[in-house]
Amino acid sequence: HTKARIRSITAGRIREALDEGKIVIAAGFQGITEEQDITTLGRGGSDTTAVALAAYLGADYADIYTDVPGVAAADPRIVPDAPFLDYLDYRSMYRLAAYGARVLHDRSAKIAEERGVRIRVLSTFDDRPGTLIGPERPGTAEPAFLGIAVDKKSPEFSVVTILFRTGRGGERVGKAAQAAAPWTRDRIPLEDPDAAAFRCPAASAPDLARALFAAFRAN
The missing domain is CATH 3.40.1160.10 (Acetylglutamate kinase-like)
Known part of the structure; x- marks a missing residue:
């Protein structure tokens, strides 16, 4: 079940x-x-x-x-x-x-x-x-920034992940870690090279998500 x-x-x-x-x-x-x-x-x-x-x-x-x-x-x-x-x-x-x-x-x-x-x-x-x-639409201009997911794992902590379109993470992933630093330095290793995930106190997750969105929404 x-x-x-x-x-x-x-x-x-x-x-x-x-x-x-x-x-x-x-x-x-x-x-x-x-x-x-x-x-x-x-x-x-x-x-x-x-x-x-x-x-x-x-x-x-x-x-x-x-x-x-x-x-x-x-x-x-x-x-x-x-x-x-x-x-x-x-x-x-x-x-x-x-x-x-x-x-x-x-x-x-x-x-x-x-x-x-x-x-x-x-x-x-x-x-x-x-x-x-x-399906994918070849030739369509899309921004590198894809989205942000907030996953509340427990009452104590959440995982906030910022995602970029496939193949377009590059240096943006490292910059995401810099943008997240005021809230957390606990970065979670991922196999996805175009995403960055951060563990933080649940109470801080909304602020972290808003900060990442503000930093990358135009990218």
Whole structure:
């Protein structure tokens, strides 16, 4: 339980109902094992279910409705002026989610990339177009700065990660450490060369996130 992975989906009954013009309500987050036991997918299981169903049904999009109008460059509750992004490639969304951005789970982005499903992250409360997640767009000018993720690990400490687009971290990663120094010098080693992660007291995480955003938002 909480760690199951989707191996296959039998979508025949759903397809049949859709062909009959019916609206299908399917339970997310759960599945059944080869031994016919009920199991669960864990955190992000509902998003993962939606994207997997879209893939198996051949849908044009998987629409994920949340309480915010898309994916922002940082948590807008922490960084109020963080912009919402019009477009993210699968890899960028996966990286943001893997480091703690909570709008979409990293497994959802991974399945979407593997199966070629485009995702629209939309708000339940307004009609803004949200964020479209899809393949890379070669030739499109994008800023080096991708986003900031704040992952509260416990009541005592958080991990704040700043991410740059793949291949564009370079010296910016070192400069991020300098910008973080007033709050923490506890940098966490990463395999990702285009990201820098810092452990800090939970109470300091919002200030650190805002400082990093202010330092790199124009880069």
